[in-house]
Amino acid sequence: MAVELQEIAKALIAGSQDQVRQLVGEALKEGVAPQEILQKGLIAGMDEVGRRFKANEMFVPEVLLCARAMHAGMDVLKPVMVEGAQGNKEKVVIGTVKGDLHDIGKNLVIMMLEGAGFKVIDLGMNVSPEKFLEVFEAEKPAVIGMSAMLTTTMQAMRDTIALFEKQGQRHKVKFLVGGAPVTAEFANKIGADGYGADAGEALELVKEFTLGRSA
Amino acid sequence: MASNGKMTSMKRIMAVCNKEIPDRVPFLLTSREFGIKYAGLKYAQCYEDPNLYVNSQLRLLEEFELDGVWDIWCTPAVDEAMGAHMVVAEDDPPWIPEPYLNEREDISKLKPVDPRKDGRMPYMLEVVSRLKKAVGPDVPVIAWASPPFRTACMLRGSANLYLDIFDDPKFVKDLLDITYEACTAYGKALVDAGADIICTSNPVANMDCISRRHYEEFSHPYTKKMFGELKAHGAKAILYHTCGRWDDRFDLVCAENVDIIHCDKVDIKDFKEKYSDRIVVMGNVKSVVTLLQGTEEQVREETLACLQKGAPGGRYIISADCAVPRDTNPDNVRAMAAVVKQYRDYPLNF
Numbered sequence: 001m002a003v004e005l006q007e008i009a010k011a012l013i014a015g016s017q018d019q020v021r022q023l024v025g026e027a028l029k030e031g032v033a034p035q036e037i038l039q040k041g042l043i044a045g046m047d048e049v050g051r052r053f054k055a056n057e058m059f060v061p062e063v064l065l066c067a068r069a070m071h072a073g074m075d076v077l078k079p080v081m082v083e084g085a086q087g088n089k090e091k092v093v094i095g096t097v098k099g100d101l102h103d104i105g106k107n108l109v110i111m112m113l114e115g116a117g118f119k120v121i122d123l124g125m126n127v128s129p130e131k132f133l134e135v136f137e138a139e140k141p142a143v144i145g146m147s148a149m150l151t152t153t154m155q156a157m158r159d160t161i162a163l164f165e166k167q168g169q170r171h172k173v174k175f176l177v178g179g180a181p182v183t184a185e186f187a188n189k190i191g192a193d194g195y196g197a198d199a200g201e202a203l204e205l206v207k208e209f210t211l212g213r214s215a
Numbered sequence: 216m217a218s219n220g221k222m223t224s225m226k227r228i229m230a231v232c233n234k235e236i237p238d239r240v241p242f243l244l245t246s247r248e249f250g251i252k253y254a255g256l257k258y259a260q261c262y263e264d265p266n267l268y269v270n271s272q273l274r275l276l277e278e279f280e281l282d283g284v285w286d287i288w289c290t291p292a293v294d295e296a297m298g299a300h301m302v303v304a305e306d307d308p309p310w311i312p313e314p315y316l317n318e319r320e321d322i323s324k325l326k327p328v329d330p331r332k333d334g335r336m337p338y339m340l341e342v343v344s345r346l347k348k349a350v351g352p353d354v355p356v357i358a359w360a361s362p363p364f365r366t367a368c369m370l371r372g373s374a375n376l377y378l379d380i381f382d383d384p385k386f387v388k389d390l391l392d393i394t395y396e397a398c399t400a401y402g403k404a405l406v407d408a409g410a411d412i413i414c415t416s417n418p419v420a421n422m423d424c425i426s427r428r429h430y431e432e433f434s435h436p437y438t439k440k441m442f443g444e445l446k447a448h449g450a451k452a453i454l455y456h457t458c459g460r461w462d463d464r465f466d467l468v469c470a471e472n473v474d475i476i477h478c479d480k481v482d483i484k485d486f487k488e489k490y491s492d493r494i495v496v497m498g499n500v501k502s503v504v505t506l507l508q509g510t511e512e513q514v515r516e517e518t519l520a521c522l523q524k525g526a527p528g529g530r531y532i533i534s535a536d537c538a539v540p541r542d543t544n545p546d547n548v549r550a551m552a553a554v555v556k557q558y559r560d561y562p563l564n565f
Binding site: 061 | 429
């Protein structure tokens with residue numbers, strides 16, 4: 001019996017990495033195009049995960065479980081996918097700012113972005129303005145995401161945007177900021193393009209920022 | 216150190232905990248970092264000389280007419296004592312850079328703690344003891360103890376522990392049993408050293424992180440038992456700072472032997488209507504948007520609004536919604552203190 005792609009999405013939503021791995025493998029054997037498995041199986045599943053997270057029907061542990069299942073499916077798909085067919089190829093560079101060692105929120109945003117097909121370059125924690133600039137120049141991402149959990153470190157977001165201004169690069173990229181002490185007002189004050197109150201909002205903003213750009 | 220009012224700070228806070236109307240609205244600010252900077256110091260200096268820190272708290276107590284002093288901030292005190300590597304920064308609170316329990320098997324590495332000997336704990340106890348000696352019996356010393364779930368998350372790494380909940384719930388409970396013992400031992404030592412109120416916070420267990428079902432299973436019973444033990448050991452009150460959203464589990468917090476809840480994202484009036492029969496509410500002038508980034512006028516307006524919502528009927532402590540940020544303009548804190556002083560007396564007169 002043919003594998004229904006929505007079964008893959010269901011298995012992903014249930015957080016079952018073994019089942020996702022198996023179903024993706026079966027679908028490939030049956031000749032379903034990898035791109036179709038990705039879009040209608042894995043990404044469709046993660047879209048629903050994002051919706052449930054936003055509606056407080058799922059929480060971080062459940063999302064982590066689903067993301068793990070998605071990665072299990074991707075591991076099966078990647079070797080057979082032709083270059084350029086792995087979904088949306090827009091790049092997003094993301095990191096927790098200098099002096100800050102919190103990453104739960106950042107990692108959650110990464111999962112949502114990857115789940116939606118974006119290529120995410122995770123710079124980890126304690127990322128200096130210079131490092132953001134260096135990676136921007138090498139990778140040319142559409143969006144840079146910055147996270148901070150502390151009132152003392154959130155100022156580094158301002159410093160990063162200021163460095164891009166100084167180097168004449170500010171207009172080439174969208175800055176998205178988030179984290180517990182960060183507010184829309186603060187984001188506006190430091191010249192960021194957007195503020196995501198949670199991972200779902202961050203994803204929506206990245207989609208908005210990249211809409212119409214060539215993928 | 217007697218207050219200028221009819222009641223001492225200690226009596227004032229115990230009055231709101233005991234459902235009595237105090238002489239005036241108690242005023243607390245979580246002010247460790249702000250106080251250190253206000254005194255012209257760096258964090259690292261306060262980790263070398265306890266008197267520098269004690270004096271920074273005494274200065275705030277006097278200048279802003281606060282009703283309590285706080286221990287120095289060290290959330291990973293228990294983690295370090297159990298074996299994790301802790302970093303003390305020049306001017307930020309200490310942190311644990313890497314999870315100590317990379318694999319579940321690493322649980323065997325955890326050492327039982329002796330708060331009087333291990334890691335930074337003896338220093339923390341010394342600070343609390345000196346604070347108590349300095350303020351005497353009339354002013355509460357408030358000291359922080361980690362809840363077992365938070366320490367478990369910090370030792371294992373939150374993302375790892377969240378997945379362990381599904382992969383190996385028995386491991387999570389075994390770890391919680393261990394962190395419960397360590398956190399409770401440290402809490403008791405804080406009480407022995409002179410802490411009157413034990414405060415805590417649990418930002419990895421709020422609605423932004425875990426479900427109510429998981430909170431009920433993995434956080435609530437351990438915190439309830441720990442706070443019950445600390446109160447039996449002599450803690451006069453338990454203060455729970457709720458970072459983030461807690462709307463669907465405030466009832467559980469109220470049932471954890473907690474006396475005071477320090478809230479950020481709630482409407483004080485609504486919260487009191489629902490919960491003030493069970494708990495005292497503390498807050499919630501916005502510490503970042505208003506105290507750190509706002510004008511003195513905005514601070515005055517919001518402080519008055521909080522008093523108008525919270526003070527009627529007692530069971531309320533005026534405060535910011537979280538710690539006062541280190542870089543807050545002292546004029547904003549003065550503006551808040553001035554409004555509190557103007558309107559704090561019962562019977563209220565707004």
